[in-house]
Amino acid sequence: MNKISVIIKREYVSRVRKKSFIIMTILAPLLMAALVVLLPLLMMNEDGDFKKIAVIEDNSDLFKGVIKNTKDAEYVYLENTRVEDLKKTFENEGYYGILYISPELVNTPNAIQLISKKQPPIGLLQDIERSLKKEIERQKLLSYKIDNLDEIMKNIETNVSIQTIKIDESGSVKETSTGIAMALAYIFGLLMYMLVFIFGAQVMRGVIEEKTSRVVEVIISSVKPVQLMMGKIVGIALVGLTQFLIWIFLTMAAVTVLKTTILQKSEPTEITQSVSQNLMSGDQQVAGTTQTADISPQLAEISKMFDNAMNQPWGLIIICFIFYFITGYFLYASVFAAIGSAVDNETETQQFMLPVTIPIILALMVAIATMQNPESSVSFWCSMIPLTSPIVMMARIPFGVPYWQIAVSMVLMLVTFMGFVWMAAKVYRTGILMYGKKTSWKEMWKWLRYSG
């Protein structure tokens, strides 16, 4: 046992000290933070430039002042200007583009053109479309000669969002959010996939390195092959764990720093800040929905989402995640180790990688499908079958899974995991001492039955 810890230590220390590890560990959270903070920022501001847009209508002023100015676009209504003339000069006159509205618009909605030198941002287009659509609808309604139309319009303006409530067997009612469950399912599925692949592949490379450099013969004259294999698998798992913990910590730190520095100037900070204040000041404000809804519907939405997230069965999720991560990782890592032992160099691994990759990819695809329909039978079976269950079950859990299903899936997983490790150890033991022979599946099957 003591020797396994020596092996684990070497596998761990030699990897953690590598430059590539240090760089990745520091860089990845920065990139993640940049993504988390800058992406919404970019999406809100589009390209951030202030745009002046000339609006020209042919022989009418139906839409004058309909499109409201926003903080990065101003609409200048030009009369007595012909599009043909302005087309040539609009850039020199300081316009970003020309919005041309033909008089036929009310009847043929396609009769709008935005002429510009650059591809206009989607936000701008949506803004224009929305404003015009509303106006056209209003004008069409006007033609029915309804009294007090403006008042009626204000009255019927509604926002709809569905509140999903799930009743479990004990009859207690929980407000759930499909959005949150989907996000969780997606994150867990992807995380498992990455962990298994990145670190499983590292195990394989490590085995190949030891085999090609012939270190393996020196080591297994001191320890058993199984000890070496397990030491390596555990050591690399610890490397992965270390990296993830640092990533989580650094990402959170970086997000906080970026948010306070970059977002300070822009409006959305105010919302986020007030939201967080609200959340911190207690549930009362969240409970007083009518009040908050009046003040800021967005705020109520966010606090509701927060509430929903807390409603997830976190204890179960964490236990399952740890269980499926450990067993799933060991299952795949041992297969990767066996493959590494059977080949002489990395290029030869291709033929063996495919059958290993397929269940993982399949699992990921089923996991995504699970988000659309958590109760489908494909999801059910894939969450039972051990090769796919770590990913698919994790995707199902946020939607609620009966305990017996989790239990069956776990037992199946445990049995298979032990079987795979045992088989992989046998293949590994023979494989690491075989050189210069192209290994086939048949050959590996034979190794399974070699004694000692």
Next chain:
Amino acid sequence: MALFEAKNVTKQYGNQLALDNVSISVPEQCIYGLLGPNGAGKTTLIRIINQITGPDSGELFLNGKKLMPDDVQVIGYLPEERGLYKKMKIGEQALYFAQLKGLSRAEAMKRLKYWFKKLDIIDWWGKKVEELSKGMQQKVQFIITVLHEPKLLIFDEPFTGFDPLNTNIVKNEILFLRERGATIIFSTHNMESVEELCDNITLIDKAKTILEGSVDEIRSQWAANEYDLVFDGDVKIEGNGQYNILNQHKDNNKSIIRMKMTGNINTNDILQTVMKSGNIISFNPALPSMNEIFIRVIEARN
């Protein structure tokens, strides 16, 4: 008493027989040569001794007791294909292997310093393996093998990659280890070093033992009644009924004559005859070299 014994060891890989009923018995403090052409089964036997693989049948004994998994602690193995982690510093690497053999870190450190100084590679402690010459790597590997002071040492081609100077250093270290009580199994193709170092040998070919015994005995067995006679100055003699002259030549004012006895004849009688021809400097049985024996045995089997 034999320190290590293998009895009737058989090992099969698939359809291929790697060892067929092979037995060896290695006396204590002996240097035991394991010889044989490529693919004869030497490496398989060595792996079985190291418990890297197990035999299909047969028994192994260390110090008269059955070989146990824990016995790897008292065995040191230098594989033919040297293996070190290329990206690891050699000091750390040596420490790692020493700990795998059960040494504590502190003890391993102490011994490593001693050996690194002794073999004059202490300055390279912090260098990565890929920066070292092949000979230097070999020295590190040698140290790793002997560091835990094993009772049984197994060297598979220990001299390849060394220049004559370093070959000599390592040779002396091996002899020194034997003096201090180690028993050594030594696999090589280099027959000169077999004559120089080995007390006993086993010759394996195609999975079977075909020659076994002490080096001296084997050589005199194969000495086909031939003698080398050396005279001072220019001397020529002719064959008679008792002996035939195979060849004679002059070298540095000496005459060297290879003669073959015709029957079981007393060498004193011959000396009395030939000493009349000139001043005899030496008269020795012309032992065939291990190289000759090796080639003759293997060729005879084919």
